[in-house]
Amino acid sequence: MARLQIDAVSKKFGADYAVREVNLDIADGEFLVLLGPSGCGKSTLLRMIAGLEQPSEGRILLDGNDITDEVPQRRDLAMVFQSYALYPHLSVAKNIGFPLRARRRPRAQIAQRVSEVAATLELSALLERRPAALSGGQRQRVALARAMVRDPGAFLMDEPLSNLDAKLRSATRGELIALHRRLGATFLYVTHDQVEAMTMATRIALLNGGQIEQVGTPEELYDRPRTAFVAGFLGSPPMNLFPAQVVSQDGALRVRTEGIDVALGIDAELPADTEVLAGIRPERLRIDPTGTAVRGRITMVENLGSEELVHVSAGDVELCVRATRPAGVAVGEDIALRTDPADIHLFDKASGLRLTWQEPETAAVQDAVAVSVA
Numbered sequence: 001m002a003r004l005q006i007d008a009v010s011k012k013f014g015a016d017y018a019v020r021e022v023n024l025d026i027a028d029g030e031f032l033v034l035l036g037p038s039g040c041g042k043s044t045l046l047r048m049i050a051g052l053e054q055p056s057e058g059r060i061l062l063d064g065n066d067i068t069d070e071v072p073q074r075r076d077l078a079m080v081f082q083s084y085a086l087y088p089h090l091s092v093a094k095n096i097g098f099p100l101r102a103r104r105r106p107r108a109q110i111a112q113r114v115s116e117v118a119a120t121l122e123l124s125a126l127l128e129r130r131p132a133a134l135s136g137g138q139r140q141r142v143a144l145a146r147a148m149v150r151d152p153g154a155f156l157m158d159e160p161l162s163n164l165d166a167k168l169r170s171a172t173r174g175e176l177i178a179l180h181r182r183l184g185a186t187f188l189y190v191t192h193d194q195v196e197a198m199t200m201a202t203r204i205a206l207l208n209g210g211q212i213e214q215v216g217t218p219e220e221l222y223d224r225p226r227t228a229f230v231a232g233f234l235g236s237p238p239m240n241l242f243p244a245q246v247v248s249q250d251g252a253l254r255v256r257t258e259g260i261d262v263a264l265g266i267d268a269e270l271p272a273d274t275e276v277l278a279g280i281r282p283e284r285l286r287i288d289p290t291g292t293a294v295r296g297r298i299t300m301v302e303n304l305g306s307e308e309l310v311h312v313s314a315g316d317v318e319l320c321v322r323a324t325r326p327a328g329v330a331v332g333e334d335i336a337l338r339t340d341p342a343d344i345h346l347f348d349k350a351s352g353l354r355l356t357w358q359e360p361e362t363a364a365v366q367d368a369v370a371v372s373v374a
């Protein structure tokens with residue numbers, strides 16, 4: 001069992017906050033990914049949970065017990081680093097068994113546990129080798145095996161795949177998902193790679209500037225980003241975000257800017273036009289000669305093999321459209337695009353917070369209108 005609670009935790013280095021008032025409740029057995037750009041505080045947060053860094057404020061609880069001041073060795077947690085941190089002069093078997101030897105467990109028990117864990121991670125044939133005689137992926141598995149050998153309640157991982165090449169990284173992602181399922185342990189995983197987060201996480205906590213922007217399932221963050229930052233961070237290519245106005249016409253709301261005019265499917269009147277940040281994902285724009293949502297000109301076409309990225313200039317806005325190949329369009333041509341009202345994301349221009357115009361409940365729409373007009 002390992003439920004981890006991060007309770008209003010902050011970390012200051014000098015006058016600057018690396019982590020600011022972070023609250024997170026990680027349930028037993030979750031695969032929670034801490035995601036965010038470089039320098040957003042992911043590693044600092046993980047290191048505080050591991051006990052390698054002391055919080056400036058707040059508490060960390062493991063299964064309800066306050067471990068904020070506990071030394072790392074006494075926390076029922078195992079850490080896997082990006083650098084693997086294997087002992088070069090020890091064999092794979094000795095590296096894996098190290099945490100048990102340090103705890104003075106009986107030899108026979110260590111040997112049995114090492115052999116079990118090695119079998120789980122397909123390392124049985126490599127037990128007598130030294131780390132230098134292993135591939136990057138094998139070293140990474142030894143580091144994982146060493147973390148597993150104590151059977152900890154939770155695994156803390158800091159970018160463990162970043163030293164692997166693209167193919168191995170993708171294979172190891174699959175292995176980690178399977179391992180998490182098999183062990184049923186809590187995984188807390190730091191990465192700046194959105195593909196790792198989307199594919200492995202049961203929930204993602206997206207950090208920005210030391211604070212949490214949003215916590216939720218990968219689908220929640222992708223489909224209903226709470227802020228413009230989340231919208232722009234997840235997705236490759238990212239969501240098209242552009243300034244626009246929400247206007248009412250014949251009792252219905254529309255999003256408009258030069259070259260773009262999309263019905264929101266909401267019947268409401270606005271006292272005045274409202275400035276917003278609008279967003280549409282590249283895969284939600286469809287090339288259609290009868291489309292009226294966007295009228296623009298093609299500035300670039302990128303062939304990705306299975307699909308094409310068509311870049312369109314509409315007024316002052318540059319849009320990226322993801323189309324199946326062949327899209328049948330060329331640079332310099334005029335183009336018309338279609339999209340559905342449900343595919344428009346709206347954010348407050350000043351705060352970046354999601355506006356709830358699209359929600360079917362009239363109350364939510366009225367609130368959003370009130371908020372953004374105020």
Ligand code: ATP
Binds near residue numbers: 013018036042192
């Ligand atoms: P990356 O993905 O690049 O590893 P990160 O999200 O893990 O970044 P952290 O390493 O947690 O970010 O760093 C957060 C901020 O705290 C950064 O601005 C960093 O420079 C600062 N920082 C981290 N450790 C220290 C330290 N020991 N002393 C001073 N500042 C630090």
